Amino acid sequence: MSALEGVRVLDLTHAHAGPICTMFLGAMGAEVIKIEPTWGEMTRMFPPLVKGVSPYFMFVDRCKKGVTLNLKDPRGREMFMEMVKKADVVMENFSAGTMDRLDLGWDVLQGLNPGIIFASISGFGQYGPWSDRRSFDPIAQAASGYMWTMQEGINPDGPPLQAVEAIADTIPGFSALIGILAALQYRNRTGRGQRIDVAQMDAMIGVMQSFSFWELAQTTFRSAARSGRVGVSGLHKALDGYVMFSLPAGRITDWFKELLDVEEVTPENVGEWVERRPVEEVVKLLAKTGVPVAPVLDLDQVKANEHAIAREMFVKVDHPTLGEVILPGFPIKFSETKGDITMPAPLLGQHNEEVYSELLGLSKEKLEELRKAGVV
Numbered sequence: 001m002s003a004l005e006g007v008r009v010l011d012l013t014h015a016h017a018g019p020i021c022t023m024f025l026g027a028m029g030a031e032v033i034k035i036e037p038t039w040g041e042m043t044r045m046f047p048p049l050v051k052g053v054s055p056y057f058m059f060v061d062r063c064k065k066g067v068t069l070n071l072k073d074p075r076g077r078e079m080f081m082e083m084v085k086k087a088d089v090v091m092e093n094f095s096a097g098t099m100d101r102l103d104l105g106w107d108v109l110q111g112l113n114p115g116i117i118f119a120s121i122s123g124f125g126q127y128g129p130w131s132d133r134r135s136f137d138p139i140a141q142a143a144s145g146y147m148w149t150m151q152e153g154i155n156p157d158g159p160p161l162q163a164v165e166a167i168a169d170t171i172p173g174f175s176a177l178i179g180i181l182a183a184l185q186y187r188n189r190t191g192r193g194q195r196i197d198v199a200q201m202d203a204m205i206g207v208m209q210s211f212s213f214w215e216l217a218q219t220t221f222r223s224a225a226r227s228g229r230v231g232v233s234g235l236h237k238a239l240d241g242y243v244m245f246s247l248p249a250g251r252i253t254d255w256f257k258e259l260l261d262v263e264e265v266t267p268e269n270v271g272e273w274v275e276r277r278p279v280e281e282v283v284k285l286l287a288k289t290g291v292p293v294a295p296v297l298d299l300d301q302v303k304a305n306e307h308a309i310a311r312e313m314f315v316k317v318d319h320p321t322l323g324e325v326i327l328p329g330f331p332i333k334f335s336e337t338k339g340d341i342t343m344p345a346p347l348l349g350q351h352n353e354e355v356y357s358e359l360l361g362l363s364k365e366k367l368e369e370l371r372k373a374g375v376v
């Protein structure tokens, strides 16, 4: 049995922030029905396309059934509303106000199903002076102060810097994920659904420790971490690559001093010790000593890494067009309800027949009629 068995999610999400949330729900056993416009959502076209499939879509839309539905057609809207009655969660990340324009806002959904949990991610939330603005990850990285902290921490004289993975999509996606799980728990107790409003900007502010450093000490996390007693922590160049290690004050630093046979750790004696050894030796010695350490690995090295393999962090996904593909595995290890992230991202409309016949009782003929009319 999986943790979220029996939970049905109507997933209107596109791009990254919404889809990563619903993918995790699917991996934990929810039935996620990804509802796309008949032309497919934007991430399907994110380059480079490999045999017509986007690596992005393939990554972030696993564990979902895929259907097409034109919500602007009255028949499509009607079908969606019927499905809301049989669902637990509706999730979307359109620009704020889009669901209201479709006449599928909170009041409508709640009226159809008082237990429904309706979660939205948007750049700036459903209210507030910036709420009507569109957004992608870099916009939220800029607006939350994150890009400024990257600049301040890496090169204060350079321009602001953008983190290269879509962190300001993933963190909002996980915030919504947590919200949905809490709302399911609340609904189990009370029978009541609720509206969840996650803004990318809020989600980033909410996890940035630098705001506390700034408020209390007029510094940032990175500057504080670099100064004082933890000054030798960080990246070091070994003979054949780079190692990262952390030396907090206390017993870890004492163990490190013993290993190096020095009274004090200084950038000079540490640098000299590391640069004479290959990465593997530095890592082995420090790990054995108890110092937090890792080699700086490239993507191929991570995929081949014995530890990542032992923890099933790369899994085989069998895709109808691409064949077998190796993708990141599920990072939450449950003792009872193992997650599974191997269901491939759906082809456009792949599950129309299955979903619409099971949920709405539509016949093949009716579906064909709706397809010809551009409703599915």
Ligand SMILES: CC(C)(COP(=O)(O)OP(=O)(O)OC[C@H]1O[C@@H](n2cnc3c(N)ncnc32)[C@H](O)[C@@H]1OP(=O)(O)O)[C@@H](O)C(=O)NCCC(=O)NCCS
Residues within 6 Å of the ligand: 014, 015, 016, 017, 018, 035, 036, 037, 038, 069, 070, 071, 072, 093, 094, 095, 096, 098, 101, 102, 121, 122, 123, 133, 134, 135, 136, 137, 169, 200
């Ligand atoms: C990502 C984003 C910038 C894209 O902007 P966009 O392509 O203009 O898309 P919008 O969300 O504004 O609008 C989607 C449109 O498609 C329509 N649409 C979506 N699904 C549909 C469906 N199944 N059937 C018919 N129409 C559909 C919507 O009704 C809307 O139409 P409208 O503008 O006429 O009201 C915007 O969606 C956004 O800001 N999202 C919130 C922040 C976010 O999550 N960003 C992505 C992070 S990865």
